[in-house]
Amino acid sequence: MNVLFVCTGNTCRSPMAEGILRDMAEKKGMEITVKSAGVFAYDGEKASREAIEVMEYSGIDISNHRASLVHKKLMEEADLIITMSYSHKDVLIRKFPFAKEKIFTLKEYAYGVDGDVIDPFGRGIAAYSRTKNELTDSINQLIVKLND
Template sequence: MKQILFVCTGNTCRSSMSEGLFKDLLDRKEIRNVNVKSAGVFAMEGNSASREAIEILKREGIDISNHRSKTIDRKLLEESDLILTMTSGHKNILLRTYPLVKEKIYTLKEYAFGVEEDIIDPYGKGLRAYNEAKDEIKEALEKIVEKI
Protein backbone atom coordinates (compact mmCIF):
# COMPACT_ATOMS: atom_id res chain seq x y z
CA MET A 1 0.00 0.00 0.00
CA LYS A 2 1.29 3.44 -0.96
CA GLN A 3 1.46 6.10 1.77
CA ILE A 4 1.10 9.80 1.04
CA LEU A 5 1.95 12.41 3.67
CA PHE A 6 0.70 16.00 3.54
CA VAL A 7 2.76 18.55 5.49
CA CYS A 8 2.16 22.11 6.65
CA THR A 9 3.19 24.15 9.69
CA GLY A 10 0.83 23.18 12.51
CA ASN A 11 -1.21 20.34 10.93
CA THR A 12 -4.45 22.14 11.79
CA CYS A 13 -5.28 23.91 8.51
CA ARG A 14 -3.83 23.11 5.09
CA SER A 15 -2.44 19.62 5.64
CA SER A 16 -5.48 18.48 7.62
CA MET A 17 -7.75 19.79 4.85
CA SER A 18 -5.55 18.06 2.25
CA GLU A 19 -5.79 14.77 4.12
CA GLY A 20 -9.58 15.00 4.40
CA LEU A 21 -10.07 16.09 0.79
CA PHE A 22 -7.74 13.42 -0.62
CA LYS A 23 -9.28 10.61 1.43
CA ASP A 24 -12.69 11.68 0.13
CA LEU A 25 -11.41 11.86 -3.47
CA LEU A 26 -9.81 8.41 -3.23
CA ASP A 27 -13.01 7.00 -1.77
CA ARG A 28 -15.16 8.49 -4.54
CA LYS A 29 -12.78 7.07 -7.17
CA GLU A 30 -12.74 3.72 -5.32
CA ILE A 31 -8.95 3.79 -4.95
CA ARG A 32 -8.18 1.58 -1.95
CA ASN A 33 -4.40 1.04 -2.12
CA VAL A 34 -3.38 4.46 -0.78
CA ASN A 35 -2.96 5.42 2.88
CA VAL A 36 -3.15 9.16 3.60
CA LYS A 37 -1.66 10.98 6.59
CA SER A 38 -0.76 14.53 7.53
CA ALA A 39 1.65 16.20 9.93
CA GLY A 40 3.20 19.56 10.73
CA VAL A 41 6.79 20.73 10.87
CA PHE A 42 6.01 22.76 14.01
CA ALA A 43 2.81 21.03 15.15
CA MET A 44 1.70 20.78 18.74
CA GLU A 45 0.74 17.13 19.12
CA GLY A 46 -2.98 16.45 19.60
CA ASN A 47 -4.59 19.74 18.56
CA SER A 48 -7.81 19.55 16.58
CA ALA A 49 -8.16 20.99 13.10
CA SER A 50 -9.01 24.68 13.14
CA ARG A 51 -12.66 25.64 13.45
CA GLU A 52 -12.53 27.19 9.98
CA ALA A 53 -10.96 24.10 8.36
CA ILE A 54 -13.65 21.91 9.92
CA GLU A 55 -16.39 24.28 8.70
CA ILE A 56 -15.05 24.60 5.13
CA LEU A 57 -14.75 20.83 4.69
CA LYS A 58 -18.14 20.27 6.32
CA ARG A 59 -19.56 22.30 3.40
CA GLU A 60 -17.96 19.69 1.11
CA GLY A 61 -19.58 16.87 3.09
CA ILE A 62 -16.27 15.91 4.72
CA ASP A 63 -15.89 15.56 8.49
CA ILE A 64 -12.43 16.27 9.91
CA SER A 65 -13.64 17.06 13.43
CA ASN A 66 -11.78 14.02 14.81
CA HIS A 67 -8.45 15.11 13.30
CA ARG A 68 -5.60 15.51 15.79
CA SER A 69 -2.36 17.21 14.82
CA LYS A 70 0.87 15.25 14.56
CA THR A 71 4.45 16.43 14.60
CA ILE A 72 6.60 15.24 11.73
CA ASP A 73 9.22 12.66 12.66
CA ARG A 74 11.75 10.47 10.91
CA LYS A 75 9.59 7.33 11.12
CA LEU A 76 6.62 9.03 9.46
CA LEU A 77 8.87 10.32 6.69
CA GLU A 78 10.54 6.95 6.15
CA GLU A 79 7.14 5.19 5.95
CA SER A 80 5.84 7.65 3.35
CA ASP A 81 6.21 6.99 -0.37
CA LEU A 82 5.29 10.55 -1.31
CA ILE A 83 5.59 13.70 0.83
CA LEU A 84 3.64 16.76 -0.32
CA THR A 85 4.27 20.06 1.45
CA MET A 86 2.10 23.15 1.32
CA THR A 87 5.06 25.51 0.76
CA SER A 88 8.62 25.47 -0.49
CA GLY A 89 9.59 26.60 3.03
CA HIS A 90 8.17 23.38 4.52
CA LYS A 91 9.95 21.37 1.83
CA ASN A 92 13.28 23.08 2.53
CA ILE A 93 12.98 22.58 6.30
CA LEU A 94 12.43 18.85 5.78
CA LEU A 95 15.24 18.56 3.23
CA ARG A 96 17.70 20.22 5.63
CA THR A 97 16.60 18.13 8.61
CA TYR A 98 15.94 14.84 6.82
CA PRO A 99 17.96 14.69 3.56
CA LEU A 100 16.79 11.08 3.12
CA VAL A 101 13.46 12.39 1.76
CA LYS A 102 14.92 14.20 -1.26
CA GLU A 103 13.68 11.62 -3.79
CA LYS A 104 10.07 11.71 -2.58
CA ILE A 105 9.30 15.27 -1.47
CA TYR A 106 7.54 17.95 -3.50
CA THR A 107 5.33 20.93 -2.86
CA LEU A 108 1.70 20.09 -3.58
CA LYS A 109 1.59 22.33 -6.65
CA GLU A 110 5.00 21.14 -7.84
CA TYR A 111 3.80 17.53 -7.92
CA ALA A 112 0.42 18.43 -9.43
CA PHE A 113 1.39 21.10 -11.95
CA GLY A 114 5.20 21.14 -12.19
CA VAL A 115 5.48 24.60 -10.60
CA GLU A 116 6.83 25.12 -7.10
CA GLU A 117 4.21 27.52 -5.78
CA ASP A 118 2.83 27.72 -2.27
CA ILE A 119 -0.70 27.05 -1.05
CA ILE A 120 -1.89 30.23 0.66
CA ASP A 121 -1.85 30.14 4.45
CA PRO A 122 -5.39 30.85 5.68
CA TYR A 123 -4.51 30.79 9.39
CA GLY A 124 -6.19 33.69 11.18
CA LYS A 125 -7.67 35.13 7.97
CA GLY A 126 -11.27 33.93 8.18
CA LEU A 127 -13.48 31.59 6.19
CA ARG A 128 -12.90 33.25 2.81
CA ALA A 129 -9.15 32.54 3.01
CA TYR A 130 -9.83 28.96 4.13
CA ASN A 131 -12.17 28.50 1.19
CA GLU A 132 -9.52 29.84 -1.21
CA ALA A 133 -6.91 27.49 0.26
CA LYS A 134 -9.36 24.59 -0.01
CA ASP A 135 -10.00 25.40 -3.67
CA GLU A 136 -6.24 25.53 -4.41
CA ILE A 137 -5.69 22.23 -2.62
CA LYS A 138 -8.66 20.54 -4.27
CA GLU A 139 -7.53 21.58 -7.76
CA ALA A 140 -4.05 20.14 -7.12
CA LEU A 141 -5.41 16.92 -5.62
CA GLU A 142 -7.60 16.29 -8.66
CA LYS A 143 -4.42 16.30 -10.79
CA ILE A 144 -2.48 14.19 -8.29
CA VAL A 145 -5.10 11.44 -8.11
CA GLU A 146 -4.60 10.90 -11.86
CA LYS A 147 -0.91 10.10 -11.19
CA ILE A 148 -1.61 7.34 -8.68
Template sequence: MKILVVCTGNTCRSPMAEGILKYLADKKNLNIKVRSAGIMAFVGDSASDNSVSILKDMGIDISNHRSSLVNDYMVDESDIILTMTSSHKDILIKRFANARNKTFLYNEYAYGKYTDISDPFGGNIYRYEKTRDEIYKASEAIIEKIANK
Protein backbone atom coordinates (compact mmCIF):
# COMPACT_ATOMS: atom_id res chain seq x y z
CA MET A 1 0.00 0.00 0.00
CA LYS A 2 1.21 3.50 -0.84
CA ILE A 3 0.16 6.49 1.24
CA LEU A 4 0.70 10.15 0.38
CA VAL A 5 0.42 12.68 3.22
CA VAL A 6 -0.21 16.29 2.20
CA CYS A 7 -0.01 19.63 4.00
CA THR A 8 0.90 23.14 2.88
CA GLY A 9 4.69 23.50 2.85
CA ASN A 10 5.79 19.91 3.57
CA THR A 11 8.07 21.04 6.41
CA CYS A 12 6.00 20.46 9.58
CA ARG A 13 2.85 18.33 9.68
CA SER A 14 3.21 16.02 6.69
CA PRO A 15 6.87 15.12 7.38
CA MET A 16 5.93 14.34 10.98
CA ALA A 17 3.03 12.19 9.79
CA GLU A 18 5.24 10.45 7.23
CA GLY A 19 7.84 9.62 9.88
CA ILE A 20 5.27 8.46 12.41
CA LEU A 21 3.35 6.30 9.92
CA LYS A 22 6.57 4.65 8.74
CA TYR A 23 7.62 4.03 12.35
CA LEU A 24 4.28 2.49 13.33
CA ALA A 25 4.05 0.41 10.14
CA ASP A 26 7.56 -0.95 10.72
CA LYS A 27 6.64 -1.91 14.29
CA LYS A 28 3.77 -4.01 12.89
CA ASN A 29 5.80 -5.34 9.95
CA LEU A 30 3.32 -3.85 7.47
CA ASN A 31 4.32 -3.34 3.85
CA ILE A 32 3.34 0.32 3.61
CA LYS A 33 5.21 2.97 1.66
CA VAL A 34 4.67 6.52 2.86
CA ARG A 35 5.73 9.81 1.32
CA SER A 36 4.71 13.38 1.93
CA ALA A 37 4.33 16.54 -0.12
CA GLY A 38 2.91 20.03 0.07
CA ILE A 39 0.38 21.89 -2.04
CA MET A 40 2.56 25.03 -1.93
CA ALA A 41 5.96 23.58 -1.03
CA PHE A 42 9.34 24.91 -2.03
CA VAL A 43 11.19 21.84 -3.30
CA GLY A 44 14.18 20.78 -1.22
CA ASP A 45 13.48 22.48 2.12
CA SER A 46 14.34 20.59 5.30
CA ALA A 47 11.74 19.67 7.87
CA SER A 48 11.43 22.37 10.51
CA ASP A 49 13.91 22.16 13.38
CA ASN A 50 11.09 21.72 15.90
CA SER A 51 9.56 18.87 13.90
CA VAL A 52 12.92 17.10 13.67
CA SER A 53 13.63 17.62 17.37
CA ILE A 54 10.32 16.40 18.78
CA LEU A 55 10.31 13.27 16.62
CA LYS A 56 13.94 12.55 17.49
CA ASP A 57 12.80 12.46 21.15
CA MET A 58 10.57 9.52 20.14
CA GLY A 59 13.29 7.71 18.20
CA ILE A 60 11.99 8.83 14.80
CA ASP A 61 14.51 10.47 12.48
CA ILE A 62 13.21 12.87 9.82
CA SER A 63 16.42 14.90 9.58
CA ASN A 64 16.99 13.85 5.95
CA HIS A 65 13.53 14.97 4.83
CA ARG A 66 13.39 17.35 1.88
CA SER A 67 10.13 18.99 0.86
CA SER A 68 8.29 18.09 -2.33
CA LEU A 69 5.49 19.73 -4.26
CA VAL A 70 2.59 17.34 -4.83
CA ASN A 71 2.38 16.27 -8.48
CA ASP A 72 0.45 13.97 -10.83
CA TYR A 73 2.85 11.07 -10.36
CA MET A 74 2.50 11.12 -6.57
CA VAL A 75 -1.28 11.24 -6.79
CA ASP A 76 -1.41 8.50 -9.44
CA GLU A 77 0.80 6.07 -7.54
CA SER A 78 -0.90 6.56 -4.16
CA ASP A 79 -3.56 4.20 -2.86
CA ILE A 80 -4.59 6.65 -0.14
CA ILE A 81 -4.00 10.39 0.15
CA LEU A 82 -4.30 11.89 3.62
CA THR A 83 -4.56 15.65 4.03
CA MET A 84 -4.08 17.78 7.11
CA THR A 85 -6.99 20.15 6.38
CA SER A 86 -10.22 20.26 4.42
CA SER A 87 -8.77 23.01 2.24
CA HIS A 88 -5.85 20.73 1.30
CA LYS A 89 -8.37 18.03 0.40
CA ASP A 90 -10.46 20.44 -1.69
CA ILE A 91 -7.41 21.76 -3.55
CA LEU A 92 -6.16 18.25 -4.36
CA ILE A 93 -9.54 17.12 -5.65
CA LYS A 94 -9.83 20.22 -7.86
CA ARG A 95 -6.26 19.99 -9.11
CA PHE A 96 -6.07 16.22 -9.63
CA ALA A 97 -9.21 14.50 -10.97
CA ASN A 98 -8.03 11.02 -9.97
CA ALA A 99 -7.56 12.10 -6.33
CA ARG A 100 -11.29 12.31 -5.60
CA ASN A 101 -12.01 8.76 -4.44
CA LYS A 102 -8.82 8.22 -2.49
CA THR A 103 -8.34 11.51 -0.64
CA PHE A 104 -9.33 11.84 3.01
CA LEU A 105 -8.67 14.18 5.88
CA TYR A 106 -6.16 12.60 8.26
CA ASN A 107 -8.73 12.51 11.08
CA GLU A 108 -11.46 11.41 8.67
CA TYR A 109 -9.52 8.28 7.73
CA ALA A 110 -8.48 7.67 11.34
CA TYR A 111 -11.75 8.33 13.16
CA GLY A 112 -14.42 9.34 10.65
CA LYS A 113 -14.15 12.92 11.96
CA TYR A 114 -14.03 15.88 9.59
CA THR A 115 -11.55 17.88 11.65
CA ASP A 116 -8.24 19.45 10.68
CA ILE A 117 -4.81 18.76 12.17
CA SER A 118 -3.57 22.00 13.73
CA ASP A 119 -0.68 23.79 12.04
CA PRO A 120 2.27 24.44 14.37
CA PHE A 121 4.16 26.58 11.84
CA GLY A 122 5.61 29.64 13.57
CA GLY A 123 4.60 28.36 17.00
CA ASN A 124 6.70 27.36 19.98
CA ILE A 125 7.88 23.84 20.78
CA TYR A 126 4.75 23.12 22.82
CA ARG A 127 2.55 23.83 19.81
CA TYR A 128 4.66 21.40 17.79
CA GLU A 129 4.35 18.76 20.52
CA LYS A 130 0.56 19.18 20.57
CA THR A 131 0.42 18.70 16.80
CA ARG A 132 2.80 15.72 16.97
CA ASP A 133 0.64 14.07 19.62
CA GLU A 134 -2.49 14.71 17.54
CA ILE A 135 -0.82 13.15 14.49
CA TYR A 136 0.59 10.22 16.48
CA LYS A 137 -2.78 9.28 17.95
CA ALA A 138 -4.49 9.48 14.55
CA SER A 139 -1.61 7.54 12.96
CA GLU A 140 -2.11 4.69 15.42
CA ALA A 141 -5.77 4.50 14.35
CA ILE A 142 -4.80 4.64 10.66
CA ILE A 143 -2.26 1.83 11.02
CA GLU A 144 -4.76 -0.30 12.95
CA LYS A 145 -7.37 0.25 10.25
CA ILE A 146 -4.92 -0.77 7.52
CA ALA A 147 -3.62 -3.76 9.51
CA ASN A 148 -7.16 -5.07 9.99
CA LYS A 149 -8.14 -4.87 6.30
Protein backbone atom coordinates (compact mmCIF):
# COMPACT_ATOMS: atom_id res chain seq x y z
CA MET A 1 0.00 0.00 0.00
CA ASN A 2 1.36 3.40 -1.03
CA VAL A 3 -0.13 6.39 0.81
CA LEU A 4 0.47 10.01 -0.19
CA PHE A 5 -0.42 12.88 2.18
CA VAL A 6 -0.93 16.30 0.60
CA CYS A 7 -1.19 19.77 2.12
CA THR A 8 -0.22 23.25 0.95
CA GLY A 9 3.53 23.73 1.42
CA ASN A 10 4.54 20.25 2.63
CA THR A 11 6.25 21.73 5.69
CA CYS A 12 3.65 21.23 8.46
CA ARG A 13 0.60 18.97 8.24
CA SER A 14 1.55 16.47 5.54
CA PRO A 15 5.09 15.77 6.87
CA MET A 16 3.64 15.33 10.36
CA ALA A 17 1.00 12.95 8.96
CA GLU A 18 3.69 11.08 7.02
CA GLY A 19 5.77 10.65 10.16
CA ILE A 20 2.80 9.56 12.26
CA LEU A 21 1.56 6.95 9.76
CA ARG A 22 5.06 5.62 9.13
CA ASP A 23 5.61 5.26 12.91
CA MET A 24 2.23 3.61 13.55
CA ALA A 25 2.58 1.23 10.60
CA GLU A 26 6.06 0.19 11.67
CA LYS A 27 4.87 -0.51 15.23
CA LYS A 28 1.97 -2.61 13.88
CA GLY A 29 4.11 -4.46 11.35
CA MET A 30 2.15 -3.07 8.41
CA GLU A 31 3.81 -2.75 5.02
CA ILE A 32 2.97 0.78 3.96
CA THR A 33 5.03 3.21 1.92
CA VAL A 34 4.26 6.77 3.01
CA LYS A 35 5.15 9.98 1.19
CA SER A 36 3.97 13.57 1.35
CA ALA A 37 3.85 16.55 -0.95
CA GLY A 38 2.32 19.99 -1.25
CA VAL A 39 0.14 21.64 -3.87
CA PHE A 40 2.24 24.83 -3.60
CA ALA A 41 5.46 23.43 -2.11
CA TYR A 42 8.99 24.63 -2.73
CA ASP A 43 11.07 21.54 -3.45
CA GLY A 44 13.71 20.91 -0.82
CA GLU A 45 12.32 23.16 1.91
CA LYS A 46 12.65 21.76 5.44
CA ALA A 47 9.73 20.94 7.71
CA SER A 48 8.86 23.87 9.96
CA ARG A 49 10.73 24.15 13.23
CA GLU A 50 7.48 23.81 15.18
CA ALA A 51 6.44 20.67 13.28
CA ILE A 52 9.81 19.07 13.99
CA GLU A 53 9.57 20.04 17.66
CA VAL A 54 6.07 18.66 18.32
CA MET A 55 6.89 15.44 16.52
CA GLU A 56 10.03 15.02 18.65
CA TYR A 57 7.74 15.05 21.73
CA SER A 58 6.18 11.86 20.32
CA GLY A 59 9.54 10.32 19.48
CA ILE A 60 9.09 10.82 15.74
CA ASP A 61 11.94 12.46 13.84
CA ILE A 62 10.95 14.45 10.75
CA SER A 63 14.04 16.67 10.78
CA ASN A 64 15.32 15.19 7.52
CA HIS A 65 12.05 15.88 5.68
CA ARG A 66 12.34 17.93 2.50
CA ALA A 67 9.28 19.40 0.81
CA SER A 68 8.14 18.16 -2.57
CA LEU A 69 5.72 19.71 -5.03
CA VAL A 70 3.03 17.19 -5.92
CA HIS A 71 3.53 15.78 -9.41
CA LYS A 72 2.05 13.20 -11.75
CA LYS A 73 4.40 10.35 -10.84
CA LEU A 74 3.61 10.68 -7.12
CA MET A 75 -0.10 10.63 -7.95
CA GLU A 76 0.30 7.56 -10.17
CA GLU A 77 2.35 5.63 -7.59
CA ALA A 78 -0.07 6.25 -4.72
CA ASP A 79 -2.84 3.77 -3.92
CA LEU A 80 -4.44 6.25 -1.54
CA ILE A 81 -4.08 10.05 -1.60
CA ILE A 82 -5.08 11.84 1.59
CA THR A 83 -5.42 15.62 1.67
CA MET A 84 -5.56 17.88 4.70
CA SER A 85 -8.42 19.98 3.34
CA TYR A 86 -11.17 19.96 0.78
CA SER A 87 -9.38 22.71 -1.16
CA HIS A 88 -6.32 20.46 -1.55
CA LYS A 89 -8.56 17.65 -2.77
CA ASP A 90 -10.22 19.98 -5.26
CA VAL A 91 -6.86 21.18 -6.64
CA LEU A 92 -5.65 17.59 -7.08
CA ILE A 93 -8.82 16.42 -8.81
CA ARG A 94 -8.65 19.35 -11.25
CA LYS A 95 -4.94 18.85 -11.94
CA PHE A 96 -4.89 15.02 -11.92
CA PRO A 97 -8.41 13.83 -12.86
CA PHE A 98 -7.14 10.29 -13.50
CA ALA A 99 -6.59 9.91 -9.74
CA LYS A 100 -10.04 11.15 -8.63
CA GLU A 101 -11.19 7.80 -7.20
CA LYS A 102 -8.26 7.54 -4.80
CA ILE A 103 -8.28 11.11 -3.41
CA PHE A 104 -9.93 11.78 -0.06
CA THR A 105 -9.63 14.34 2.70
CA LEU A 106 -8.26 12.78 5.90
CA LYS A 107 -11.52 13.25 7.79
CA GLU A 108 -13.57 11.98 4.85
CA TYR A 109 -11.52 8.78 4.65
CA ALA A 110 -11.10 8.22 8.39
CA TYR A 111 -14.56 9.20 9.64
CA GLY A 112 -16.79 9.70 6.60
CA VAL A 113 -17.34 13.37 7.49
CA ASP A 114 -16.48 16.75 5.99
CA GLY A 115 -13.84 18.87 7.65
CA ASP A 116 -10.31 20.10 7.29
CA VAL A 117 -7.29 19.45 9.47
CA ILE A 118 -6.32 22.63 11.33
CA ASP A 119 -3.48 24.48 9.57
CA PRO A 120 -1.03 25.49 12.33
CA PHE A 121 1.23 27.57 10.06
CA GLY A 122 2.25 30.80 11.81
CA ARG A 123 0.13 30.07 14.89
CA GLY A 124 2.76 28.89 17.37
CA ILE A 125 3.68 25.65 19.05
CA ALA A 126 0.30 25.12 20.77
CA ALA A 127 -1.45 25.09 17.38
CA TYR A 128 1.10 22.59 16.04
CA SER A 129 0.49 20.38 19.06
CA ARG A 130 -3.30 20.48 18.49
CA THR A 131 -2.78 19.62 14.82
CA LYS A 132 -0.47 16.72 15.73
CA ASN A 133 -3.13 15.36 18.10
CA GLU A 134 -5.83 15.75 15.44
CA LEU A 135 -3.63 13.96 12.91
CA THR A 136 -2.79 11.17 15.35
CA ASP A 137 -6.47 10.49 16.13
CA SER A 138 -7.47 10.55 12.45
CA ILE A 139 -4.55 8.37 11.35
CA ASN A 140 -5.41 5.83 14.05
CA GLN A 141 -8.84 5.58 12.42
CA LEU A 142 -7.26 5.45 8.94
CA ILE A 143 -5.22 2.44 10.06
CA VAL A 144 -8.37 0.73 11.34
CA LYS A 145 -9.96 1.22 7.90
CA LEU A 146 -6.85 -0.03 6.09
CA ASN A 147 -6.86 -3.18 8.22
CA ASP A 148 -10.54 -3.94 7.49
